[in-house]
Amino acid sequence: MSSTSRNSSALQSVNIVFYGAGSMAEAILRGLVENEVASPSRITVMNRSNAERLRELQDRYGVEAASDDAAREASLAKADVIVLAMKPKDAAVALAALKATLRPEQLLVSLIAGLSIDTMQRLTDRAQPIVRTMPNTSSTIGLGATGISYSASVSPGGRQLAQGMFDAIGMTTVVEEHLLESVTAVSGSGPAYIYYMMEAMVSAGVAQGLTPEAALELTVQTVRGAAEMVRQTGESPADLRRKVTSPNGSTQAAIETLERHDFGGAVRKAMDRCAARAAEMGQAIADEALSR
Ligand SMILES: NC(=O)C1=CN([C@@H]2O[C@H](COP(=O)(O)OP(=O)(O)OC[C@H]3O[C@@H](n4cnc5c(N)ncnc54)[C@H](OP(=O)(O)O)[C@@H]3O)[C@@H](O)[C@H]2O)C=CC1
Numbered sequence: 001m002s003s004t005s006r007n008s009s010a011l012q013s014v015n016i017v018f019y020g021a022g023s024m025a026e027a028i029l030r031g032l033v034e035n036e037v038a039s040p041s042r043i044t045v046m047n048r049s050n051a052e053r054l055r056e057l058q059d060r061y062g063v064e065a066a067s068d069d070a071a072r073e074a075s076l077a078k079a080d081v082i083v084l085a086m087k088p089k090d091a092a093v094a095l096a097a098l099k100a101t102l103r104p105e106q107l108l109v110s111l112i113a114g115l116s117i118d119t120m121q122r123l124t125d126r127a128q129p130i131v132r133t134m135p136n137t138s139s140t141i142g143l144g145a146t147g148i149s150y151s152a153s154v155s156p157g158g159r160q161l162a163q164g165m166f167d168a169i170g171m172t173t174v175v176e177e178h179l180l181e182s183v184t185a186v187s188g189s190g191p192a193y194i195y196y197m198m199e200a201m202v203s204a205g206v207a208q209g210l211t212p213e214a215a216l217e218l219t220v221q222t223v224r225g226a227a228e229m230v231r232q233t234g235e236s237p238a239d240l241r242r243k244v245t246s247p248n249g250s251t252q253a254a255i256e257t258l259e260r261h262d263f264g265g266a267v268r269k270a271m272d273r274c275a276a277r278a279a280e281m282g283q284a285i286a287d288e289a290l291s292r
């Protein structure tokens, strides 16, 4: 694991293309621009067809937009880093389209859940240097959590560059590639589980009579405080939970109710299914690549 800003100054002189301009691309580019890690004039966004979305990103962050074939071709030609930010179902077509223009020194950084380095290399017909990552949307505010794996062809400089990019918008951990499915289950999809829990807490608070505003504010501060307590005290979540739980008190009553509904088992099943689904999406792309 590493901390913010390491190697990030090198990013100022690098041309980065976001190939796909949806929510994850925006989370990362916003983090890079607002934390002044990369220069917006060296960031280009492109997508399949939604020109209005490109204009929106251009207006919001001052990045360049490539909205026609000529601009796309020119931007890809001068890119040092190409970030693959389309949905898994669109990856095979997008990678096949890249094949003709890719130069061996261009670093591909994939955000795509489940898509293996091997499949990407088969789709591009070469041992392109590939950084496979699993980030999350909290990168938007510099609090991202990203798992990273490298293909054998990524140089030490390429590793530094890629890790610097994600360090600058949160924390990173380098893992063996097969563990990226687990990273997806923990932190890639993880924000959604926390939001889901927050939705449930707010609606229960409102059902008990709080105003929606008060229920939301109390819930947000509770989640924020709990995460910071784990981080700042270094105590385990289990120890901190015990400190909240007075014998025979209200917390014990709540935790026992969650246990009766197998809360831990439900989370385990959800995360196992999440990791399996990521692998399935990657396998579907591999099957499509093989059938060409
Ligand atoms: N959202 C999340 O929390 C996370 C997502 N990811 C991964 O990030 C990737 C993107 O997800 P997300 O941002 O949510 O997706 P979005 O649907 O928000 O964005 C997808 C983007 O890809 C573009 N696109 C599709 N096909 C092509 C193509 N052939 N060439 C160029 N661009 C194309 C779309 O363009 P257009 O609109 O013009 O069709 C759109 O800009 C996924 O693979 C996902 O697994 C990883 C971690 C977290």
Ligand SMILES: O=C(O)[C@@H]1CCC=N1
Pocket: 113, 184, 188, 189
């Ligand atoms: O839901 C998805 O497939 C993506 C991957 C991790 C978060 N969102």
